[in-house]
Amino acid sequence: MSSNPYSAGDFVWSHYPQRENPARPGPRHIGYVAASVGVGGAAVVWLAYTTSQPWTGTRPPGVYSVDRDAAAGMGQSRPFTLDLRRVAVVPVAAEWFPDLDASGHGIVGRAPERLRLVYEAAVTGLVRRHPDNIERLGPLVPRPRC
Amino acid sequence: MDDTPHHALPQSHDAEPDLAPPGTPLHIAAAPGMLDAEHTVDREPGESDERYRSRCEMVAALLEYARRG
Numbered sequence: 377m378s379s380n381p382y383s384a385g386d387f388v389w390s391h392y393p394q395r396e397n398p399a400r401p402g403p404r405h406i407g408y409v410a411a412s413v414g415v416g417g418a419a420v421v422w423l424a425y426t427t428s429q430p431w432t433g434t435r436p437p438g439v440y441s442v443d444r445d446a447a448a449g450m451g452q453s454r455p456f457t458l459d460l461r462r463v464a465v466v467p468v469a470a471e472w473f474p475d476l477d478a479s480g481h482g483i484v485g486r487a488p489e490r491l492r493l494v495y496e497a498a499v500t501g502l503v504r505r506h507p508d509n510i511e512r513l514g515p516l517v518p519r520p521r522c
Numbered sequence: 523m524d525d526t527p528h529h530a531l532p533q534s535h536d537a538e539p540d541l542a543p544p545g546t547p548l549h550i551a552a553a554p555g556m557l558d559a560e561h562t563v564d565r566e567p568g569e570s571d572e573r574y575r576s577r578c579e580m581v582a583a584l585l586e587y588a589r590r591g
Contacts, residue, residue, distance in 0.1 A: 384577060411581050413564035422584055457590060465588065493576075500580045503587035510587070 380419035380468045381481040382412045385492040387450055389475050389482035390423055392456050393464050398513040402403035406484060408458055411492050412468075423457045424499075432456050436461070439503045440495070440508065447473060451485020464514035561585060 382388055386409040390399030407423035414420075429440050438460040447455050465471040475482025487495065502510055563578050 380564075411577075411584055412564075414564065418562065420561075431562055496576060498578045500583045503583045507587050507590070512588075 377395070380412060380414070380421075381476070382409050382419075382421050382473075384409055384411055384485075385487045385489075386412075386483050386498070387424075387426070387452065387485045387519060388473065389484065390464075390466070391472050392423065393466070393513040393515075395511075395513070398464075399515040400487070401522070404455075404474060407464065408460075408487070408495070410460065410463060410495065421466055421468055423464045423466055423514075424495075425427060425462035425464075426456050427459070427469065428454045428456045430455065431457045437506060438498050438511070440498075446491075449485075449486055451483075458495070459503060460495060461509050462511045462513070465512065465516040467512045467516065 383464035386472050387406050388409060389404055394402040397412065406426050408426055409421055410424045411422040412419070413422075431439060431486040432513060435441065440458045440460070442450070442452075442456050442458060444455045447453070468476065470476045473482055561581065563574075563581050565574050569577075
């Protein structure tokens, strides 16, 4: 398998894809590693979206606001919002992770175990009960079935 | 259902303006069908059986979702 330094729970610099071009690398952006798996001889990450923009209004399932203190504990200087409904499925490659080959691999922090459990349960719940709420980006798709 | 459609997050709010250059090769990316291959989940150091199973269940749920298209 390709070398994969990313584990579920990591916050990592990525070239997170934009909606306008979902299969291509986008600007540098911190993503949350929801899942990290081996696929054949390669490594693939399911990367959830983060933003420092505060959420306004009622948060739907899968959206979490992280305050300044908690953010600092995860290596980030500002409060942020984690949106587990928006996920990019991307290969572990420098095209998608600009600091892959650097020391630390672009990992800025890691969610504590307590929150990883919460986020895991949320992801599982979303894909099983509210799949229509998920916005999927990234180049990796299943083979079309006839 | 998402009952807050008017609160969608802005696009790449805190992105840095260094887009990947056009024509960046997507080696593995050009592999439709890749998610059909067998998946493996590495066990993390010190991870309990229960935690590992839980994580695998989440990955299985993701794959089931992905393969539904």
